[in-house]
Amino acid sequence: xxxxxxxxxxxxxxxxxxxxxxxxxxAVVLAGGQSLLPAMNFRLAAxxxxxxxxxxxxxxxxxxxxxxxxxxxMTRHREFELDEAVRHANPLIxxxxxxxxxxxxxxxGTVVGSLCHADAAAEMxxxxxxxxxxxxxxxxxxxxxxxxxxxxxxxxxxxxxxxxIVVEARFPVLASDAGWAFDEMTxxxxxxxxxxxxxxxxxxxxxxxIEVRLAACGIAACPVRLTDAENLLVGTTLGASDLAAAAAAAAxxxxxxxxxxxxxxxxxxxxxxLVRRMVAKAAARARERIAR
Amino acid sequence: xxxxxxKPASPEDSGDPKxxxxxxxxxxxxxxxVSVRMLLSDFLRHELGLTGTHVGCEHGVCGCCTVHxxxxxxxxxxxxxxxxxxxxxxxxxxxxxxxxxLHPIQQAFKECHALQCGYCTPGMVMNILARFEExxxxxxxxxxxxxxxxxxxxxxxxxxxxxxxxxxxxxxLGRA
Numbered sequence: 325x326x327x328x329x330x331x332x333x334x335x336x337x338x339x340x341x342x343x344x345x346x347x348x349x350x351a352v353v354l355a356g357g358q359s360l361l362p363a364m365n366f367r368l369a370a371x372x373x374x375x376x377x378x379x380x381x382x383x384x385x386x387x388x389x390x391x392x393x394x395x396x397x398m399t400r401h402r403e404f405e406l407d408e409a410v411r412h413a414n415p416l417i418x419x420x421x422x423x424x425x426x427x428x429x430x431x432x433g434t435v436v437g438s439l440c441h442a443d444a445a446a447e448m449x450x451x452x453x454x455x456x457x458x459x460x461x462x463x464x465x466x467x468x469x470x471x472x473x474x475x476x477x478x479x480x481x482x483x484x485x486x487x488x489i490v491v492e493a494r495f496p497v498l499a500s501d502a503g504w505a506f507d508e509m510t511x512x513x514x515x516x517x518x519x520x521x522x523x524x525x526x527x528x529x530x531x532x533x534i535e536v537r538l539a540a541c542g543i544a545a546c547p548v549r550l551t552d553a554e555n556l557l558v559g560t561t562l563g564a565s566d567l568a569a570a571a572a573a574a575a576x577x578x579x580x581x582x583x584x585x586x587x588x589x590x591x592x593x594x595x596x597x598l599v600r601r602m603v604a605k606a607a608a609r610a611r612e613r614i615a616r
Numbered sequence: 617x618x619x620x621x622x623k624p625a626s627p628e629d630s631g632d633p634k635x636x637x638x639x640x641x642x643x644x645x646x647x648x649x650v651s652v653r654m655l656l657s658d659f660l661r662h663e664l665g666l667t668g669t670h671v672g673c674e675h676g677v678c679g680c681c682t683v684h685x686x687x688x689x690x691x692x693x694x695x696x697x698x699x700x701x702x703x704x705x706x707x708x709x710x711x712x713x714x715x716x717x718l719h720p721i722q723q724a725f726k727e728c729h730a731l732q733c734g735y736c737t738p739g740m741v742m743n744i745l746a747r748f749e750e751x752x753x754x755x756x757x758x759x760x761x762x763x764x765x766x767x768x769x770x771x772x773x774x775x776x777x778x779x780x781x782x783x784x785x786x787x788x789l790g791r792a
Binding site: 325330332362364365366376422425428429514 | 632
């Protein structure tokens with residue numbers, strides 16, 4: 325048997341689920357299991373109690389309201405990727421999703437589970453940071469919303485308390501005049517990103533950037549907004565020298581040391597290149613959307 | 617995790633907590649009492665004797681153990697048997713007809729020499745089958761097919777013949 329011993333519970337209500345989680349300090353929530361099960365098969369994770377939330381009522385589906393795409397805790401990656409309303413409301417999401425592992429993994433893995441796992445090289449946390457989204461956490465004592473910037477604290481570490489279940493994630497819709505882009509470098513498709521960069525750009529009628537959002541995964545202990553690069557780009561026409569300056573600023577954010585996948589110097593170069601390319605691509609899409 | 621403290625005894629004397637799992641496997645209802653930590657891959661192979669589902673890496677990378685859960689492709693090594701309680705699973709054993717007639721995907725693999733040792737083939741076939749059964753359009757360019765196959769490792773063929781087989785299967789199934 326690969327995973328270590330644990331007790332399994334499959335509650336039907338959220339009250340039972342948060343109660344079970346609060347009853348045991350070493351309890352862990354099981355949603356799709358696509359990060360947790362590998363960790364358990366390696367015995368890197370050894371929870372004493374697994375609280376399987378797949379049958380909990382009210383934790384399925386996606387709704388769009390008040391400018392937010394609300395993704396419930398049991399919504400699988402593939403559902404999020406293929407949902408037509410989501411594609412319309414925020415085309416960046418589908419562009420990111422196709423980089424998340426492989427289809428059979430996305431069929432099981434959940435969006436919220438990936439956010440809670442909070443791998444520093446994973447795409448979903450980067451996406452929530454980039455869009456300025458949030459999660460909603462529920463415990464026996466209440467419910468609170470946590471902004472993405474406050475949620476991701478370190479590799480595999482979030483500000484979720486151990487007695488809380490994240491019941492939904494909220495991704496803002498994309499402004500109708502905004503351009504978007506995401507790409508990453510990996511050795512093989514579906515691997516964790518060595519570096520991934522996402523961009524959202526809005527332009528005024530004269531072609532000057534009025535809003536630039538940039539975020540990256542794989543370059544620091546958690547997903548990061550590239551605010552210095554953003555600030556260098558706002559107000560410019562995103563010319564070659566503007567992009568070069570922003571790319572250089574973004575490269576400075578790379579904090580991970582050399583590892584088996586890439587040297588730190590290589591990550592800095594790739595970060596700079598991706599920032600240039602993603603801003604240019606997002607700007608081109610913004611121009612297309614304005615022209616339409 | 618708490619350190620420096622000896623854990624209390626497990627809740628059952630036998631060690632492993634067990635649970636009754638009821639699942640439709642290849643259209644047939646099965647009920648088994650299994651350890652809650654039994655992986656679906658082990659459940660299929662050891663409890664049900666369906667050894668067509670292969671086990672490679674057991675951490676979700678190689679794709680050998682791919683089956684269908686509730687109609688969608690999934691890694692049986694990254695799923696606990698208890699997670700499919702009340703659901704349905706389809707394995708490679710159900711793909712060819714009862715009389716042994718190969719499914720068009722299997723036929724295409726045979727014709728295109730898309731397997732050598734065959735270890736990865738059940739996972740490949742189940743993944744491709746699930747993707748063909750999705751209503752979304754298929755991209756049958758080399759890149760599009762390699763994207764579908766990206767979650768399945770083959771250490772023999774170099775993938776070229778597998779890509780050819782997927783395209784041929786799409787033709788045989790009217791998806792080209």
